[in-house]
Amino acid sequence: MKWFGEHKLFSAIAGIVLVLIIIIAGSFMTAGGSGIVGRGFQTAASAVAKPLEAVTSGIGNTLSGIITFRDTQKENDKLKQENAELRQENLELKLKRSQLRQLKKLSRAFNFKPYTENSNAVAGNITELDYSSPYVVFTIDKGKSAGIKKNDIVVDGDGLVGKVIETGSGWSKVKSVLSESNNISFKILRDTSVTGVLKGNGKNALTGYLMESSDRVVEGDTLVTTGIGTYPEGIRIGKVSDVSYDDDQQLKTVTVKPTVNFSGLTRVAVFI
Amino acid sequence: MTRKKLIILYLAAFICQLTVINLIGIKNVGPNLILCLTVVIIFVFEEGWRCIPYGLGAALLLDVCAGPVVGAAPMALLFTGIFVEAARERLNTELLAPLAVTGAIATLLNNVVYWLILKILGDPMSLLYVLKFQIFYIIYNILVMFVIFHFMNKIRAAREKEEDEYGI
Numbered sequence: 228m229k230w231f232g233e234h235k236l237f238s239a240i241a242g243i244v245l246v247l248i249i250i251i252a253g254s255f256m257t258a259g260g261s262g263i264v265g266r267g268f269q270t271a272a273s274a275v276a277k278p279l280e281a282v283t284s285g286i287g288n289t290l291s292g293i294i295t296f297r298d299t300q301k302e303n304d305k306l307k308q309e310n311a312e313l314r315q316e317n318l319e320l321k322l323k324r325s326q327l328r329q330l331k332k333l334s335r336a337f338n339f340k341p342y343t344e345n346s347n348a349v350a351g352n353i354t355e356l357d358y359s360s361p362y363v364v365f366t367i368d369k370g371k372s373a374g375i376k377k378n379d380i381v382v383d384g385d386g387l388v389g390k391v392i393e394t395g396s397g398w399s400k401v402k403s404v405l406s407e408s409n410n411i412s413f414k415i416l417r418d419t420s421v422t423g424v425l426k427g428n429g430k431n432a433l434t435g436y437l438m439e440s441s442d443r444v445v446e447g448d449t450l451v452t453t454g455i456g457t458y459p460e461g462i463r464i465g466k467v468s469d470v471s472y473d474d475d476q477q478l479k480t481v482t483v484k485p486t487v488n489f490s491g492l493t494r495v496a497v498f499i
Numbered sequence: 500m501t502r503k504k505l506i507i508l509y510l511a512a513f514i515c516q517l518t519v520i521n522l523i524g525i526k527n528v529g530p531n532l533i534l535c536l537t538v539v540i541i542f543v544f545e546e547g548w549r550c551i552p553y554g555l556g557a558a559l560l561l562d563v564c565a566g567p568v569v570g571a572a573p574m575a576l577l578f579t580g581i582f583v584e585a586a587r588e589r590l591n592t593e594l595l596a597p598l599a600v601t602g603a604i605a606t607l608l609n610n611v612v613y614w615l616i617l618k619i620l621g622d623p624m625s626l627l628y629v630l631k632f633q634i635f636y637i638i639y640n641i642l643v644m645f646v647i648f649h650f651m652n653k654i655r656a657a658r659e660k661e662e663d664e665y666g667i
Contacts, residue, residue: 240577240581243552243555243577244574244577247555247570247573247574247577248570248574250559250569250570251568251569251570251571251574251616251620253569253570254562254568254569254570255568255620265563265569268560268563269563269564272514272517272560272563272564273564275514276514276517276518276564279514279518279519280517280518286522354517354518355517355518355564355565356517356521356565357516357517357561357564357565357566358520358521358524358527358528358529358530359516359520359529359530359531359532359534359636360531360566360572360610360613361527361528361624361628361629361632362566362567362617362622362624363527364565364566364567365565366517366564366565400564400565402567406567406622406623406624407623408621408622408623426623427623427624428623428625429622429623429624429625429628430624430625430628431628489527490526490527
């Protein structure tokens with residue numbers, strides 16, 4: 228004890244480091260959770276950030292409206308929404324009828340409920356996003372009261388965004404699919420018999436491999452989730468940007484660029 | 500800097516970081532206000548290191564709201580703060596050039612330590628990818644540091660003048 232008294236500065240720094248290590252470990256054990264105190268604070272912060280975010284996004288919209296003309300922007304937003312709806316429609320139609328029947332049979336057999344039939348979506352605005360770090364983690368303005376739970380899937384009009392890692396009263400914290408260290412099961416939209424697994428590669432993209440090396444995959448192929456694991460079936464993940472063969476592992480590997488533009492996210496939907 | 504002023508400054512920085520800063524951010528890259536504030540206060544004031552606990556608090560809150568793991572940002576800030584305090588002893592703290600160099604190294608150190616913590620916890624982000632964007636973070640942070648320095652320097656000058664007048 229005497230030694231600590233003589234080395235006050237060192238003791239203080241060591242103490243702070245120790246406390247932070249405990250906090251980090253605790254947060255890591257709960258997959259990014261922040262504990263009761265953190266959740267309470269998050270609720271308060273969201274209440275402050277929500278109106279501020281509304282003001283800043285209002286300023287942002289006005290500024291871009293001045294530059295690009297407001298009407299054009301409105302029209303653009305409308306077209307984007309229409310485009311997203313049509314793409315979703317197109318995606319559903321692409322699943323052949325026979326495959327659909329087969330899938331429905333399987334769904335019944337395994338008591339599986341695909342999100343397109345049985346899930347409800349809750350739309351949320353991004354209220355807190357830290358631009359000072361390359362890690363895409365953000366908070367939306369919808370929480371437990373809207374029915375959102377931990378691990379619920381987050382999407383936007385273009386595809387898979389990520390999943391909810393923590394939720395509270397009026398807020399939910401979302402981690403992007405780019406930081407996903409667990410495998411995401413995928414299938415190719417062009418040929419749904421071709422399947423594989425993906426995960427974040429730490430370079431703003433996803434990397435994975437095909438289950439069968441003999442399967443054919445080409446650059447530009449669209450990948451969707453299979454429904455195996457955390458993510459429900461039929462959500463667009465991204466497009467194949469590179470295909471290669473790993474001689475060591477004897478696997479056909481793919482690099483996938485997400486369809487979602489993470490730098491332009493302002494509004495997302497959560498499947499509850 | 501009084502405790503009250505520091506609390507207000509860091510709270511304002513924390514709230515602006517998650518909201519207003521997004522207005523000037525380009526492609527998910529923006530300045531780190533809490534880091535900038537900490538670096539400038541330590542750099543400008545003799546006992547500036549006293550702001551570190553407030554900075555750690557603000558960084559912790561930032562992690563709670565928009566961090567992949569709670570505690571990583573304050574840990575990175577602590578090491579950065581120690582570096583800046585050690586550096587200021589050897590630099591002319593009235594010039595912008597030493598601040599720019601300190602700010603650049605501090606930004607790099609902060610982001611690398613942050614990356615390292617997340618890497619240990621299994622995050623897939625590679626160091627090369629993180630380093631690729633550092634130049635933008637450094638430019639943004641230095642610009643913000645210059646603005647904060649301008650105001651802090653005025654406070655320092657006023658304080659020094661006051662001390663001279665009263666012969667403290």
